Amino acid sequence: MRKPIKLQTSVLLLVCYIWCLCDAFRYGDVVRMSRRSQTKQGGSDWIDITAQYCPKFRMRSTVNLLIDSETEFANSDLSKEVKMSFAFDDRQLLVPYLSVSSKEGVYLESIEFKFSFSEDKVVEVDWTTHYSRPQELREPPKTVYVHYDWYEHSQKHTDFARDLFLVLNFLFIGVYVLYLSTDIMRER
Numbered sequence: 001m002r003k004p005i006k007l008q009t010s011v012l013l014l015v016c017y018i019w020c021l022c023d024a025f026r027y028g029d030v031v032r033m034s035r036r037s038q039t040k041q042g043g044s045d046w047i048d049i050t051a052q053y054c055p056k057f058r059m060r061s062t063v064n065l066l067i068d069s070e071t072e073f074a075n076s077d078l079s080k081e082v083k084m085s086f087a088f089d090d091r092q093l094l095v096p097y098l099s100v101s102s103k104e105g106v107y108l109e110s111i112e113f114k115f116s117f118s119e120d121k122v123v124e125v126d127w128t129t130h131y132s133r134p135q136e137l138r139e140p141p142k143t144v145y146v147h148y149d150w151y152e153h154s155q156k157h158t159d160f161a162r163d164l165f166l167v168l169n170f171l172f173i174g175v176y177v178l179y180l181s182t183d184i185m186r187e188r
Helices: 002-022 156-187
Strands: 033-039 061-066 082-088 093-101 108-118 121-131 143-152
Antiparallel strands (some): 033 082
C-alpha cells in the first residue's frame, strides 16, 4: 500500500515543479506592488497597491501615486518626518525606507524605479528619488510621481546556471520515478 503513495507523491512533486516553471510574466502583466509607511509614532502594515498604479512587465509608465491616506498617516503630520518602503513581485524585491518628508520642509516629488528583467522574470529593482528644495513647497504634496523603467539583465552566467539547475532537477526526478517504478515491479 505504501508504494502507490510514493508514486503519487512523486507525481505531485513533478506537477509542483512544472507549476513553478510556469510562473512567468508576459509583456504587460501587472507586477504586484505593496508599500508601508513609517513615522515617529510607528509603522503601518504592508498595503497592496491597486493594479492601475502597479508596474506592468516591460512597459515604461508614469503614475501619480497617492501618499496621503488616513490609514497610513492617522495621527501624523506630513510636515514631520515620514518614510515609505516598497515591495514588488509578492514582496520578493524590497526597497528600503525612503524619506517622503522631513522636518526641514523637503518633500519627495518623484521616484524612478528601474527594473531589470531576464526573459520572463523580474531580477532586481533600483531606484532614484527626486526631492523638492527646502521651503519650495508650502504644504506637503498629496501625491508622488512614480516612473517605471525596464532594462534587460545581462544573462550569460544566469542562463548556464539555470539550465544546469533544470537538467539536474529533471535527472533527479527521472531517477526517483525510475526507482519507484522498479521497486513496485519487484513487489509484484
